[in-house]
Amino acid sequence: MSNEKKQWDPSQLRKYDISLEQIPRYDYCDPRVDEIMDENVRQKPVIIQNSNVVASAKKWNLDYLEKYMGNGDYTVFLSRNHKFKYYDDKKVAKINNGDMGKNVEFTQPTKKVDMKLPEFLKRLYLQQGLNNTVGPEIVRDFLNFDWDFCNGKQTKHNWGPLTYNLLLIAMEGNVTPCHYDEQQNLFAQIYGYKRCILFPPSQFECLYPYPVYHPHDRQSMVDFDRPDYSKFPKFKEAKGYEAVIGPGDVLYIPIYWWHHIESLMRGGHTITVNFWYKDGPNSSISYPLKDYQKVAIMRNIEKMLQDVLKDPREVGPLLRTMVLGRFT
Numbered sequence: 001m002s003n004e005k006k007q008w009d010p011s012q013l014r015k016y017d018i019s020l021e022q023i024p025r026y027d028y029c030d031p032r033v034d035e036i037m038d039e040n041v042r043q044k045p046v047i048i049q050n051s052n053v054v055a056s057a058k059k060w061n062l063d064y065l066e067k068y069m070g071n072g073d074y075t076v077f078l079s080r081n082h083k084f085k086y087y088d089d090k091k092v093a094k095i096n097n098g099d100m101g102k103n104v105e106f107t108q109p110t111k112k113v114d115m116k117l118p119e120f121l122k123r124l125y126l127q128q129g130l131n132n133t134v135g136p137e138i139v140r141d142f143l144n145f146d147w148d149f150c151n152g153k154q155t156k157h158n159w160g161p162l163t164y165n166l167l168l169i170a171m172e173g174n175v176t177p178c179h180y181d182e183q184q185n186l187f188a189q190i191y192g193y194k195r196c197i198l199f200p201p202s203q204f205e206c207l208y209p210y211p212v213y214h215p216h217d218r219q220s221m222v223d224f225d226r227p228d229y230s231k232f233p234k235f236k237e238a239k240g241y242e243a244v245i246g247p248g249d250v251l252y253i254p255i256y257w258w259h260h261i262e263s264l265m266r267g268g269h270t271i272t273v274n275f276w277y278k279d280g281p282n283s284s285i286s287y288p289l290k291d292y293q294k295v296a297i298m299r300n301i302e303k304m305l306q307d308v309l310k311d312p313r314e315v316g317p318l319l320r321t322m323v324l325g326r327f328t
């Protein structure tokens, strides 16, 4: 670590029993950034340093945002603990943990409320699309992001259109549990420090995602704080990549890569803006298929089975019948 004052301390990281290696960091103009991001070569995570993607937001802090975010209502998530699990209420099966046998009623782990920014207190996670509800100063800062940089990445790596910019304000210690998204993600850290743990799509069998029709679709069923190795034995073999990112860092989270994100304990609140891009048009399917394409295939099979079987509890037994003793 260079002699600059260390901005965080390892004691602020939560302790997990996972083997981790560091995510590489390069300057934004270093050619290795695009080599690593190149989907035909490796498409791995990389931290892009000293870019000016969100330099216009350098001055953002809670006071500034409170002052200029306007009096709009913002989407805030409350949690009974430090974990904020994504929840899709459009999903059919409100059955916990994929235990299709026991019809355990699904308990929503986070509550979504709309509130004014000043009410934004501890244990809350504000996730707000940057749109016209925010004040003109914020819009100006947003328009002054270095869009040439992002558009350059979108073009160079054949991504689809930008779908969303989320403004994320998290309280210290907040955790977004391990999940994957079906979008390319430029994750721009603005204020405070976040620890990110990523796993490649090839580790699908070590991370045990919920069934696709479950409200926690795309999330790992493994509780990193207390892994149940009897239910999830392969979690012991998971090999992750980690980094702590701070103001000015942009983490590239490749599409379908698993990520667990935590705001450092005792580190104060954090502010992030992410840039989600759809995947590009698959010009031509080339073999062997990429790991993330196999995840997409498994998702389609689960969706098709759910559609034709109707009762989600029949999907597991049918798959077991089809595979056990025949393909295993």
Ligand SMILES: CC1(C)c2ccccc2-c2ccc(C[C@@H](CC(=O)O)C(=O)C(=O)O)cc21
Pocket: 077, 084, 085, 086, 087, 110, 125, 126, 127, 166, 168, 170, 175, 176, 181, 185, 187, 259, 261, 262, 272, 274
């Ligand atoms: C936890 C929260 C607020 C949430 C609650 C309910 C529904 C959705 C979400 C949601 C979606 C994205 C993030 C940002 C980020 C994780 C992070 O920075 O914590 C991330 O995963 C990404 O950028 O892909 C955070 C959230």
Ligand SMILES: [Zn+2]
Pocket: 179, 180, 181, 259
């Ligand atoms: Zn995500």
